[in-house]
Amino acid sequence: MSSLALMRWLEGSPERYDAGMRFITFGNVTRLHDAVANAAVTRPGDRVLEIGCGTGTVTWLLLGRGAKVTAIDQSPDMLEQAKQRIGDVSDASATFIEQTAAEIDGLPEASFDAVVLSLCLSDMSPSERAYVLREARRLLVPGGRLVVADEVHAPGGLQRFAQRVWRFPQAAIGWLLVGTLSQPIANLWGEIHGAGYALRSEQRWMMGSLALVVAGAEEEVEP
Amino acid sequence: MSLQSQLGTFTREFLQTAFRLVPWPTEAGLRAIGQPDESSPVLLTGNFDLTVRRLTHALEGVDAWLLVAPSGGINVWCASSGGHLSTHQVVTALKTSGIADKVQHRQVILPQLAATGVLALDVFRRSRWKVRFGPVDMHDIPAYLDKREKTDAMRRVRFPLSERLQMALMWGAPTTLIMSGLALGLAPTWALPLAVLIAAMSVFVFTLYDRLGEARRWMLLGVSIALSLAATLFAGGGTGALVAAVAAPAFVTGLLTFDYAGSTPTEGGSHFEEREWHIAFDESLCDGIFRCWEVCPEACFDRDEANRKVVVAHDDRCIRCGACVVQCPKDALFFEAHDSARIEPDVIRKFKLNLLGARKVETR
Numbered sequence: 037m038s039s040l041a042l043m044r045w046l047e048g049s050p051e052r053y054d055a056g057m058r059f060i061t062f063g064n065v066t067r068l069h070d071a072v073a074n075a076a077v078t079r080p081g082d083r084v085l086e087i088g089c090g091t092g093t094v095t096w097l098l099l100g101r102g103a104k105v106t107a108i109d110q111s112p113d114m115l116e117q118a119k120q121r122i123g124d125v126s127d128a129s130a131t132f133i134e135q136t137a138a139e140i141d142g143l144p145e146a147s148f149d150a151v152v153l154s155l156c157l158s159d160m161s162p163s164e165r166a167y168v169l170r171e172a173r174r175l176l177v178p179g180g181r182l183v184v185a186d187e188v189h190a191p192g193g194l195q196r197f198a199q200r201v202w203r204f205p206q207a208a209i210g211w212l213l214v215g216t217l218s219q220p221i222a223n224l225w226g227e228i229h230g231a232g233y234a235l236r237s238e239q240r241w242m243m244g245s246l247a248l249v250v251a252g253a254e255e256e257v258e259p
Numbered sequence: 260m261s262l263q264s265q266l267g268t269f270t271r272e273f274l275q276t277a278f279r280l281v282p283w284p285t286e287a288g289l290r291a292i293g294q295p296d297e298s299s300p301v302l303l304t305g306n307f308d309l310t311v312r313r314l315t316h317a318l319e320g321v322d323a324w325l326l327v328a329p330s331g332g333i334n335v336w337c338a339s340s341g342g343h344l345s346t347h348q349v350v351t352a353l354k355t356s357g358i359a360d361k362v363q364h365r366q367v368i369l370p371q372l373a374a375t376g377v378l379a380l381d382v383f384r385r386s387r388w389k390v391r392f393g394p395v396d397m398h399d400i401p402a403y404l405d406k407r408e409k410t411d412a413m414r415r416v417r418f419p420l421s422e423r424l425q426m427a428l429m430w431g432a433p434t435t436l437i438m439s440g441l442a443l444g445l446a447p448t449w450a451l452p453l454a455v456l457i458a459a460m461s462v463f464v465f466t467l468y469d470r471l472g473e474a475r476r477w478m479l480l481g482v483s484i485a486l487s488l489a490a491t492l493f494a495g496g497g498t499g500a501l502v503a504a505v506a507a508p509a510f511v512t513g514l515l516t517f518d519y520a521g522s523t524p525t526e527g528g529s530h531f532e533e534r535e536w537h538i539a540f541d542e543s544l545c546d547g548i549f550r551c552w553e554v555c556p557e558a559c560f561d562r563d564e565a566n567r568k569v570v571v572a573h574d575d576r577c578i579r580c581g582a583c584v585v586q587c588p589k590d591a592l593f594f595e596a597h598d599s600a601r602i603e604p605d606v607i608r609k610f611k612l613n614l615l616g617a618r619k620v621e622t623r
Contacts (some may be wrong), residue, residue, distance in 0.1 A: 105428035110347040112609045136347035138354040139385060161329055167355035 037234055054093060061180025064241045068185050069154065070107045072241060073097035075250045076150040078185045085148045085175060087137050087168065088156030095130065104129050106148070110136040114169040122168070123224060137168045147172055150181040158186045158218040162227075169231035177255040195243040223251060268312075275309040277432035281307040284332025286302065289356040290315075293322035300404055301358060301367045302393070303349060305330030306336050310397075317397045322406060324361060328352035330423060339376030346381045349373075353386045368393040371414065372555035374582040391403035392554055409553070416556040423465040431461030434514060438507070455513055456487065461496070464516065476516050483508035535597035536579055540571050551583030551592055556566050559583075581607045 055163065057065045072094055076084050080102025089095045089107035095118055098105050107116050107130060115132050122130055133144075137153075151172040157165055173183055190199040199220070221227065224247055225235065233251035240247050270532035275283045285308040292315065302318075303326040304310055311327055316600060318325070318472075330347045338344035353367065369377060372391045379390035394413035395404050397622070437458045442449040460483060468475055484505055491504035532574070538559070547567030552560040559574040569591075584592045585608045594602040 109340065110345070113342075135385075136351050138351040139347075141354065159329075161355075163288045163357065164329070164355040179462055 037174040046072055054091060059120050061242065065155075068241060068246060069094050069097055071153060072154050072183055072185050073101055075237075076181065077101035077117060077154050077246065078101045078149075078181075082149040083145070083147065083173075084150045084152060085140070086152045086154070087140065088153065088159070089118050089132070090114050090156075094152065094154045096121055096254050099129055103150075106131045106133065106143075108133045108135050108140070109135070110134065110168075127157070138164060140168065140175060141171050143175055146177045146178060146180075148175050149177055150183055152183045153176060154185045155187070155212075156192055157184060157224075158221050165221075165227055166231060169233075171254045178253075181236070182228065182249075182251045182253060184224065184228060184247075184249045184251070186247060187218070187226060187245060188224045189220050189222050190243050190245040192244070195245070198243060199245045220245065230245065272309070272312075275307075278426050279309070279334065280331030280433060280573075285311050285327065287327045287329040287356075289361070290325040290327060292318045292325050293406075295322045295324050295361075296363065297363045299323050299362065301326060301362060301364075302400070303328055303367050303373075305333060305335045305344050305348075305350060305373075306586070307332055307334045307338075307376075310334055311400070311418060314397050318400060321401050323404070326356055326367065326483045327359055331447075336372040336375070339373045342376065344373055345376045346378045346385065347384050348383045349377050349390075353388050354383075365389055371554055372556065373393045374586055375580050376585075378585060379537050392477070395556055403475060411558065413446050414553070415558050419424050420466065424462070427461040427465040430465075430514075431458050434511065436439055438511070446500075447488070447505070449500075449507075452490065453507060456483070456508065460508075460511055468516075476512070479516065480509065480512045483512055490592045501619070514570055518621065536594045536602065538571060538574050538577050538579075538583070539593050539601070540597040541591050541593075542568055544589045545569055546589055546591075548588060550586045550588065554582040556580065566592075 039097075061068070064154070075084070077098055078156060082103045084105050086095055086098065086107040089109045091114060092107070095105055095107045099122065107115075107118060109118065112134055115134055119132055136183055137156070151206045153168075154173075157168075160168065176182065190196045203220075217219050225238070228251050229235070233253055236250045236252050238247060238249050271441070285306050287306045290311075299322050301324045304314055306327045306329055311325075314325070328344060329351065330348060332343035333341070333343050335344060339363050349367075349369070359365075363398070365387060366381075366389045368391045372395055378391065380390060386555060394400060395416055399413045399484070401613075403413060423464065435454045438457060439450040439454045442453050462481070463481070468479065471478060487504040487508045488501065491500050494500075494503065513559050545568045547558075547562075547564075547569065549562055549569060552562055552569055557576040557578055559571060559573045559577050561570040563570050579594070584594060585594070585602065585603050592606045593604050594607070
């Protein structure tokens with residue numbers, strides 16, 4: 037496929053890939069990544085599960101804050117790049133596993149202080165999202181945090197309209213970058229709440245179309 | 260069906276056929292075909308909207324569960340060979356769709372062409388579901404389910420005229436749009452002739468072209484330039500038009516005959532080192548499991564039942580899809596490059612086909 041040439045070129049280096057991501061989010065992705073890492077790690081030594089680590093941008097930030105990271109991704113190419121980015125320095129604190137999000141059901145119960153899903157939930161089907169959120173809750177220790185960053189529907193008519201207009205070129209670039217298309221999540225908080233979490237904080241960027249949700253698993257919430 | 264919905268379906272069918280270079284995803288998850296129960300077969304496919312719609316149609320009269328796995332909106336063969344439909348997506352579909360609560364058995368039937376990317380043994384290890392590779396063509400599924408037996412014909416990619424024309428449309432439509440669009444801006448009178456030229460060449464490349472000999476690419480280039488030049492001279496075009504008359508067919512010929520990682524069936528990965536690869540077989544490792552024979556879309560293998568060994572009988576037909584290599588539980592099959600470098604099965608398993616030379620793994 038002709039598009040594969042460009043896609044492979046972009047995917048061929050983490051720098052190019054990340055530059056592409058910065059471009060389609062007007063640079064907001066950098067701030068988002070920082071916020072994700074800050075929310076996930078509250079003290080050095082925190083055990084963090086990162087689902088869909090991609091090129092390892094967030095992995096690197098988590099390690100920089102002293103976390104012990106288990107990073108999973110289903111793409112061996114992406115994992116190679118994430119490992120390259122981390123280098124040998126943090127080998128002891130980072131574990132990379134080639135597996136898909138649905139396979140976190142094989143990880144031991146209550147073994148993480150935080151579970152991070154950064155820009156990866158919107159790539160999943162609704163049934164997959166529900167499964168992964170439920171299983172993530174099982175993996176968290178009491179008082180643990182679920183940290184989700186993703187593209188959501190912008191609130192308000194005008195912003196929603198602007199988001200729709202901008203989505204077309206954005207989707208085209210996104211497709212060239214990763215070869216797939218993703219849809220913004222219509223009811224992110226509803227889905228997280230439905231999996232049994234309680235809201236702790238929410239932040240929005242890009243006219244409300246990019247959201248960071250931090251939720252707790254310790255509260256007894258009736259889904 | 261109302262006229263309006265028929266028109267809608269036709270438009271979707273056309274757009275998704277002509278522009279299938281871009282993904283057309285449909286929602287992944289579990290669907291019921293007919294009235295399935297706990298003993299009904301479980302079929303799995305990718306989430307290319309066109310595939311799912313055609314499959315639903317082809318399965319009329321069958322009671323089965325259809326699992327739509329997230330393949331990025333890409334068709335089964337491309338997604339499997341390109342890493343979008345692999346063990347992971349199949350495991351995801353099996354675990355998250357709720358199918359385990361719907362049936363008592365644990366056997367899932369995959370399209371045979373998914374064998375380039377989905378590792379049957381790995382799916383079993385990760386999910387305890389047993390993978391069977393069904394027919395290549397979805398229209399053979401009802402007959403296959405009836406007898407639970409795959410005939411030799413069901414194993415082979417046939418590539419009939421209807422599919423060839425769809426491929427022609429897939430390459431011709433976007434090319435026409437780009438070239439004629441450019442022409443509309445620069446020299447409007449050229450838009451229509453260009454569209455006709457591209458359409459004719461697309462149909463030719465995908466129907467008759469592979470029956471010509473080795474020199475076919477040069478023949479096509481020569482004929483298209485000659486025709487284009489003649490037409491321009493006949494129309495009394497100036498120097499600029501004559502240059503364009505040579506450049507345009509040269510560009511289109513290049514585009515059509517350049518084999519994008521094997522997406523055209525005619526050149527067989529001609530511009531990549533894979534073309535020099537051939538299938539190699541370590542007979543001492545073969546246990547006569549015949550998984551390779553089951554998944555080869557070109558029927559390259561024969562079964563030597565007496566000795567419980569497979570025979571690589573027709574390697575001239577091999578299209579280097581890698582299905583046999585990745586499925587062999589004994590690692591008895593592998594690729595060998597022209598300089599005798601050996602490409603290990605695990606390299607193919609991990610990085611699939613070497614799309615546009617991007618694989619970063621050394622051969623040894």
